[in-house]
Amino acid sequence: MSITKLLIANRGEIAVRIIRAANELGIKTVQVYSQADATSLAVEMADEFVEIGPASAAKSYLNVEAVLKAAKDTGADAVHPGYGFLAENAEFADAVEAAGMIFVGPTGQMIRSMGDKASARKVAESANVPTVPGSDGIIEDLDVAQELAASVGYPVMIKATAGGGGRGIRVAENAEELATLATQASAEAKAAFADGGLYLEKVIDNARHIEVQILGDGKNFVHCYERECSIQRRRQKVWEEAPSTALSEEVREKLCASAVALAAAVNYRGAGTVEYLYDETSDDFYFIEMNTRIQVEHPVTEAIVGIDLLAEMIKIAGGEHLSFSQDDIVVRGHAIEVRINAEDPANKFMPSLGIVGDMRSPGGPGVRFDHFLYQGYQISPFYDSLLGKLIIHADTREGAINRLTRAVKELKLGELKTTAPLFLLLADDPDVKAGAVHNNWLEQWLENNIGKLTQ
Amino acid sequence: MAKIEIRSQLPGVFYRKPSPDEPTFKEVGDTVKAGDAIGLVEVMKTFQQINADAAGIIVSFEVEDSDVISPGQVLAVIEG
Numbered sequence: 001m002s003i004t005k006l007l008i009a010n011r012g013e014i015a016v017r018i019i020r021a022a023n024e025l026g027i028k029t030v031q032v033y034s035q036a037d038a039t040s041l042a043v044e045m046a047d048e049f050v051e052i053g054p055a056s057a058a059k060s061y062l063n064v065e066a067v068l069k070a071a072k073d074t075g076a077d078a079v080h081p082g083y084g085f086l087a088e089n090a091e092f093a094d095a096v097e098a099a100g101m102i103f104v105g106p107t108g109q110m111i112r113s114m115g116d117k118a119s120a121r122k123v124a125e126s127a128n129v130p131t132v133p134g135s136d137g138i139i140e141d142l143d144v145a146q147e148l149a150a151s152v153g154y155p156v157m158i159k160a161t162a163g164g165g166g167r168g169i170r171v172a173e174n175a176e177e178l179a180t181l182a183t184q185a186s187a188e189a190k191a192a193f194a195d196g197g198l199y200l201e202k203v204i205d206n207a208r209h210i211e212v213q214i215l216g217d218g219k220n221f222v223h224c225y226e227r228e229c230s231i232q233r234r235r236q237k238v239w240e241e242a243p244s245t246a247l248s249e250e251v252r253e254k255l256c257a258s259a260v261a262l263a264a265a266v267n268y269r270g271a272g273t274v275e276y277l278y279d280e281t282s283d284d285f286y287f288i289e290m291n292t293r294i295q296v297e298h299p300v301t302e303a304i305v306g307i308d309l310l311a312e313m314i315k316i317a318g319g320e321h322l323s324f325s326q327d328d329i330v331v332r333g334h335a336i337e338v339r340i341n342a343e344d345p346a347n348k349f350m351p352s353l354g355i356v357g358d359m360r361s362p363g364g365p366g367v368r369f370d371h372f373l374y375q376g377y378q379i380s381p382f383y384d385s386l387l388g389k390l391i392i393h394a395d396t397r398e399g400a401i402n403r404l405t406r407a408v409k410e411l412k413l414g415e416l417k418t419t420a421p422l423f424l425l426l427a428d429d430p431d432v433k434a435g436a437v438h439n440n441w442l443e444q445w446l447e448n449n450i451g452k453l454t455q
Numbered sequence: 456m457a458k459i460e461i462r463s464q465l466p467g468v469f470y471r472k473p474s475p476d477e478p479t480f481k482e483v484g485d486t487v488k489a490g491d492a493i494g495l496v497e498v499m500k501t502f503q504q505i506n507a508d509a510a511g512i513i514v515s516f517e518v519e520d521s522d523v524i525s526p527g528q529v530l531a532v533i534e535g
Contacts, residue, residue: 055523056468342499351499353466381467382523385499 002318003027003078003102007071008042010082011061013372013388014294015042018080021310030074032067034060036380041372048074055382061085064092068099078102078317084384087293088115104317105270106292113266114290117159118199124287127265129258132277132286134201145182145200146175152202158182159199169235171203204286206438207277209237210244212259213301213309216268217316222326223256224305227297230437231426233349238419238442239426240297241336242304245397245435246280255285260326262290271298271313280438296339296389299370303335303393334397336404340371341385344417346454353379357414362407366393366400373413387418397435401427425452459509460529467498469505469530471520479520481531485513493531496524511535 006022007030008015015031019042022029031046036055043049050070053060060066062085071079079096081087087105094108105111114120118137125131133152139145149156149172158170158181172178182198209232213224228244229237247255259274273291278284298309307329316322343349356377361369371388379387390407394400405427408420426432431441446453463469471479471494481493487507494505511533518530 056521351465351501353498381465381498383499 002320003104003314005030005074005076005078006104006314007032007067007074007076007079008046008082009061009067009079009086010084011037011040011042011372011383012386013370014082014296015040016045016372017310017370018082019045021308021314022080024308025311025314027314030070030076032061032070034382036382039377041374041377050074055380057085057383064089064095067092068095071096071101072099076101078104078314080104080314081293083291083293083296088291090115102317104313106266106268106272110266110268111292114268114272114292117289120290121199121287123265124262127258127261129262129274129287130285132201132204132288135199137199139182139198139200142179142182146178148200149175149178155203156200157203159201204277204279206440207279208244208246208438209275210247210255210278210285211273211275211295212256213295213298214259214263214268214272214274215307215309215312215316215322216263216270216272217320217322218267218269220322220325221260221263221268222322222324222329223260224301224307224309224329225256225331226252227300229297230439231432231442232439233442233446237297237339239336239338239423239432240300241334241397241400242300243331243334244278246278248283251283251285258285258287262287268292270316271309277439296386297337299368299389299391300335300337303368303391304331304333305329306332333393333395334400335391335393336397336400337389337391338404338408338423339386339419340388340390340411341419342379342387342416343385343419345419345422346417349419351381351385352417353381354416355379355414356416358412359414360410360412362390362410364407364410366403367391367407368393369407369411375414379416387413390423398433401433422453425449456534458514459511459533459535461493461505461507461531461533462527462529463496463505463524464526465496465498465503466524466526467496467503469518469520469522469524470495470497470502471516481513483513483515487511487513487533505530507533509533509535 005028008018019029029046031042031049032052052066086092090108090111093103096103155173170181208230212226227242229240231239275288276285342352344352356373359375368391392400392404491507492504495502516531
């Protein structure tokens with residue numbers, strides 16, 4: 001059954017991205033929106049739009065009944081969840097299918113087995129994908145946690161099984177800290193995800209975050225190589241690139257093959273990302289989690305392999321098989337994405353609210369700007385601070401960094417404060433130029449370079 | 456006794472509790488010192504604490520827990 005009308009259960013830049021993909025495939029679009037998003041670009045671009053509740057996401061974008069009602073009322077035959085909100089909610093995926101519609105993503109069962117960190121770890125072990133030394137499942141009591149932590153060695157990380165976006169993660173240096181932090185992490189995860197289960201793993205020092213993009217149609221599985229997202233602030237990715245500068249060809253092939261093995265182990269359907277920590281000193285990589293959805297940073301992969309991941313997701317959901325094999329996927333050049341957030345890097349990354357002023361979008365060769373802005377748009381306080389993503393492609397990494405600087409300088413949003421100035425400094429930094437970064441690198445850099453940001 | 460209005464500089468969602476499972480920061484009739492927290496404003500998924508600007512007794516909350524607020528809106532009134 002092919003899709004004729006797609007409901008977009010999301011907002012912001014990813015809603016715009018999904019509408020564009022649907023338009024190119026000749027699919028009609030329905031945009032749901034909260035009262036705070038009535039003037040959003042996605043609403044303006046969609047063929048139809050339906051208000052689903054007040055500004056608060058819990059009462060609108062996370063309201064399963066309201067989203068399903070909008071889909072039924074408009075005769076949509078498929079729902080795309082984007083990222084965040086309901087994208088990894090297995091009950092929502094089930095409910096969409098139970099209502100006779102297509103969920104653009106994996107089945108609820110696949111989300112359950114891969115979305116839960118403890119269960120995903122078991123799947124990874126069964127597929128011979130290396131995992132970080134740690135607990136085999138959810139930790140029931142503190143004595144067990146402390147015993148295990150002592151055996152793998154401190155520091156250890158405690159994670160909520162239902163976590164995501166870096167929430168519910170704590171690092172304990174010793175047994176006393178573990179006791180205090182386990183309680184806090186459990187409470188935070190329970191508040192954000194209604195599930196307080198925790199697991200524990202060894203901290204890999206100065207690791208890099210490397211993730212593999214995969215696609216599956218339930219029978220055939222391919223990878224679209226890796227992305228490196230080591231430049232993070234508070235565990236939020238800030239700068240992503242592909243390919244990684246850290247991998248040898250041999251390790252790259254092993255890493256990507258392990259991601260495909262994992263996808264095959266669950267007969268994966270749709271686009272997904274397998275995330276790893278990479279220890280440069282030993283060349284070891286460890287599976288950390290799988291995201292069963294499209295990711296914010298998918299365009300860097302699109303840039304280097306020339307595949308429209310959103311279109312592929314929608315075609316697979318409509319029942320088509322992958323139209324290419326692994327051998328057809330070839331990397332060309334280097335891509336970098338930076339996140340333009342409504343935060344003021346000169347003032348502790350405080351949320352910056354305001355109206356988009358006299359706007360100038362960057363352009364020219366190798367420049368893509370995915371965003372949902374227009375002149376006069378009022379930035380909403382109710383959702384996350386991502387305004388757009390600047391994606392740069394060039395033949396070489398050096399070329400991409402030079403092009404990034406040029407494109408960031410072209411971007412103008414009036415008086416609105418954004419993270420854009422940070423990227424001019426990063427693009428000029430010797431460590432960034434050399435690719436000598438790791439997951440804690442940016443935090444340290446910010447401490448040492450605060451003066452440059454406030455100038 | 457002067458009435459002092461506590462306002463939020465930011466728009467967002469106002470909460471009277473530090474987290475959903477905890478008691479409120481303050482109730483009507485409570486005594487506050489300057490700098491005491493009376494609520495939180497959630498803006499772009501980050502939380503900014505709202506403090507009393509002066510000492511006194513809380514006489515009213517002008518917004519409910521989880522209400523959407525605008526910049527400059529009065530959140531509570533204290534008498535000091």
